[in-house]
Amino acid sequence: MNILVCISNVPDTTSKITFSSDHTSPNTNGIQYIINPYDEIALAKAIDLTEGTDGKVVVINVGEAATEATIRKALAIGAHQAVRVDAVPRDAWFVAHQIAMYAKNNPFDIILTGRESIEYNGTQVAAYVGELLGIPSVSIAKRIDIEGDRAIVEREIEGGKEVLSIPLPLVVGAAEGVAEPRIPNMRGIMSARTKPLEVIQPTAVPELSHIVKYESPEPRGSVTLVSADDVEQLVDLLHNNARVI
Amino acid sequence: MSVLVYTEHTEGKFKKSAYEAVSYAKAVADLIGTSVTAVTIGTVAPADLATLGNYGATKVLHVSSEQFAQFINQAYASVIAAAATHVDANVVIIANTFSGKGLAPRVAAKLEAALADGAVELPQFEGDKLNIKKTAFSGKAFAITELTAPKKVIALNLNAFEVRESGGSAAVEEFKPEVPAGDFTAVIKDIIRITDKVPLPDAEIVVSAGRGLKGPENWAMIEELADVLGAATACSKPVSDAGWRPHSEHVGQTGIAVSPNLYIAIGISGAIQHLAGVSSSKTIVVINKDPEAPFFKVADYGIVGDAFEVVPKLTAAIKAYKGN
Numbered sequence: 001m002n003i004l005v006c007i008s009n010v011p012d013t014t015s016k017i018t019f020s021s022d023h024t025s026p027n028t029n030g031i032q033y034i035i036n037p038y039d040e041i042a043l044a045k046a047i048d049l050t051e052g053t054d055g056k057v058v059v060i061n062v063g064e065a066a067t068e069a070t071i072r073k074a075l076a077i078g079a080h081q082a083v084r085v086d087a088v089p090r091d092a093w094f095v096a097h098q099i100a101m102y103a104k105n106n107p108f109d110i111i112l113t114g115r116e117s118i119e120y121n122g123t124q125v126a127a128y129v130g131e132l133l134g135i136p137s138v139s140i141a142k143r144i145d146i147e148g149d150r151a152i153v154e155r156e157i158e159g160g161k162e163v164l165s166i167p168l169p170l171v172v173g174a175a176e177g178v179a180e181p182r183i184p185n186m187r188g189i190m191s192a193r194t195k196p197l198e199v200i201q202p203t204a205v206p207e208l209s210h211i212v213k214y215e216s217p218e219p220r221g222s223v224t225l226v227s228a229d230d231v232e233q234l235v236d237l238l239h240n241n242a243r244v245i
Numbered sequence: 246m247s248v249l250v251y252t253e254h255t256e257g258k259f260k261k262s263a264y265e266a267v268s269y270a271k272a273v274a275d276l277i278g279t280s281v282t283a284v285t286i287g288t289v290a291p292a293d294l295a296t297l298g299n300y301g302a303t304k305v306l307h308v309s310s311e312q313f314a315q316f317i318n319q320a321y322a323s324v325i326a327a328a329a330t331h332v333d334a335n336v337v338i339i340a341n342t343f344s345g346k347g348l349a350p351r352v353a354a355k356l357e358a359a360l361a362d363g364a365v366e367l368p369q370f371e372g373d374k375l376n377i378k379k380t381a382f383s384g385k386a387f388a389i390t391e392l393t394a395p396k397k398v399i400a401l402n403l404n405a406f407e408v409r410e411s412g413g414s415a416a417v418e419e420f421k422p423e424v425p426a427g428d429f430t431a432v433i434k435d436i437i438r439i440t441d442k443v444p445l446p447d448a449e450i451v452v453s454a455g456r457g458l459k460g461p462e463n464w465a466m467i468e469e470l471a472d473v474l475g476a477a478t479a480c481s482k483p484v485s486d487a488g489w490r491p492h493s494e495h496v497g498q499t500g501i502a503v504s505p506n507l508y509i510a511i512g513i514s515g516a517i518q519h520l521a522g523v524s525s526s527k528t529i530v531v532i533n534k535d536p537e538a539p540f541f542k543v544a545d546y547g548i549v550g551d552a553f554e555v556v557p558k559l560t561a562a563i564k565a566y567k568g569n
Contacts, residue, residue: 013498013518017385026382037499092350093360118383118498122362127318127350136319136431139347142492152434156343156493158260159444162316163435170431176485176492176500208359208394212376215387217524223531223541228550231559234530235566237546242528244450244507245474245563 001055001146003046004108006099006125007039007074008089008117009067019214026214035070037181038114038174040077045144045179046112047078056080058108062089062098068197076184076192087202090210092120096128097205103133108169110151115140115173126173137171138164144178248274249334251325251352252283252297252305253342257290261408262340262447264300268409269401270338271301272367277336282306284328284420286313286321291417298415300408306331306420312429316344320428322351327422329356329396336375341400342446349400358396365405365525368392383498384521403447404504405525445494448477450507451526453496455481455519457512457533457552461489466553467511470560473567479503481513497522512552515540532556 011017012032019026035043046057059074061067062085071082085098103111116123123139130137142161143154146168153164153172184192226234238245250270252263270281283302285294287309294305306328313320325348329337337352339345341363353360361368361377365387368375374393380402381388445451452471458464464478471478478494485495496503498518504525511532513519520543523529531544534551541547548555 011382014516016517017382019386026386093353096350120381120388121383121502122350122360123346124350124360124362127347128354130319131322131351131354134427137347137351139318140343155347157436158255158262158342158446159440159442160436160438162433162437164431165434166431176495208357209361209390209392211388212391213389214381215378215389217384217387220529220543220545223544223547225547225549228548228555228558231548231555231562232565234546234548234559235562238507238528238530239566242507242545244528245566 001109003057004111005043005046005059006113007059007061008036009033009063009070010036010117010119023213036114036117040181041178042112042114042174044182048179062095072192075195076188077182081196083198085202086199092122092124094205096125098202100129100132101203111171113173115175126171130171135169136166139173140175141172142177246335247279247332248281248336249329250283250338252285254289262403264408265406266338266340267297267300267302269406282332286324294417298413299410301411302415305415305417307417308420315433317431318347320424322348323424323428324422325352326355335396337398339400341402349398353398356396358398359392359394360398361390362400364399364401384502384524443477445477449505450474450476451479451505452476452509453479454511455513456483466556473563481519514538
């Protein structure tokens with residue numbers, strides 16, 4: 001079984017997000033980049049599914065050369081080979097086209113993504129890729145098992161969960177619970193340097209939207225402290241001032 | 246030109262997110278001087294369908310064929326795209342629920358539409374384009390996005406837009422779209438509903454607890470407080486990582502982002518990753534014994550105190566208040 005894992009290069013979760021003075025781009029100074037945490041879960045799952053078989057795990061990233069450190073980390077974790085589509089990952093629509101184009105030319109049994117990137121949170125790529133390839137997709141999966149030529153996928157729904165049986169090939173967006181992220185060991189780190197990393201050119205995609213400006217959330221007013229001995233006052237404030245109960 | 250809104254239901258009943266979506270669709274339609282058509286897939290009683298008129302839909306397309314009894318995102322996306330074409334919609338609204346997230350990109354791709362996911366406000370139209378504010382960086386920022394394609398799909402965040410009753414009525418029409426057989430290869434084997442708890446994503450009040458609770462055995466008081474408030478329970482990442490609570494309760498940057506009216510954080514210090522997931526909450530209450538906990542900086546109300554003493558007292562006080 002061959003699995004394509006789509007990874008994006010995102011600011012570390014501890015990053016404080018600030019913007020250029022005209023608010024048109026995020027500041028990248030001093031930001032540490034990592035594999036998107038959900039993509040790490042997807043990658044771990046792909047390795048779990050192929051370990052001890054002749055199946056291979058290919059990671060694909062759409063990004064400029066600077067993302068290669070992140071790609072090498074994915075190889076160190078255990079992917080067999082990597083592809084970088086040499087382009088700025090403009091938006092999910094663009095990225096999904098690049099992935100779909102690669103997967104058309106190089107068929108896979110499963111395409112895994114993270115449920116969303118922690119920077120743009122779109123939850124778009126899995127469903128876009130599924131649509132572009134005309135195959136099923138599950139955007140937010142909590143569990144993935146393979147039974148013969150079908151995948152058993154558990155997905156979250158409001159107030160419960162749903163279990164689907166879906167024929168391969170399919171696209172799945174991995175969420176927490178799908179697999180435990182893996183930490184690269186020394187052998188992995190050494191071998192990552194020599195694993196193949198192919199750089200390919202992007203396909204042109206018409207632009208449908210673009211970000212014009214970023215805003216930071218409005219800072220909240222200062223906290224109103226209530227004595228631990230007077231919780232009735234808190235109830236009163238929540239009822240009469242905040243009007244939330 | 247018109248606005249189409251997809252109205253999701255659970256076993257025939259619309260949820261608040263569906264009414265929010267219709268109310269939002271109506272406000273969008275008013276901005277561009279057009280009307281709202283709702284599309285509903287699966288069995289819903291005629292009286293329930295007609296209630297969509299009260300939120301601003303003038304027409305409801307109902308797809309009741311048995312073929313669509315269960316949610317298969319490929320097939321449902323085909324139906325919504327067909328409905329959009331049928332009513333010549335230039336804007337399609339979908340609530341950003343778990344199912345909505347799996348649908349919106351497929352609908353957008355079929356219509357070659359621009360997609361704004363996680364919208365938190367009404368758009369601003371400028372001729373054929375629109376600008377819209379959406380969440381980004383897991384709640385640490387917003388991105389104002391310009392949608393330039395002639396057709397637009399907007400995935401509206403839950404609890405981001407108030408339900409507005411307009412008192413109108415809607416005409417219900419049966420809609421029978423042609424959907425390719427290839428859309429139905431996925432099969433739903435099982436649906437497990439947790440009926441004794443308030444679902445977290447669309448909860449109006451969330452009671453959340455962290456490592457300060459010391460162990461999973463101490464969650465009874467959290468559940469009791471949630472119970473008296475009609476709230477959903479949630480937790481911080483260390484708590485779900487330790488297996489004290491399920492992953493589905495983890496709120497934060499790598500968990501679920503919530504935007505309730507009231508978020509009560511108990512024994513959670515307020516790491517930047519956790520704050521990202523709760524920043525859209527309307528009111529935040531923090532209970533923590535450490536007065537230096539970063540969470541107090543973003544809270545509206547705070548109690549510095551031991552959770553094991555404060556929470557039972559708060560539960561009792563709310564019970565007393567509700568009793569009156």
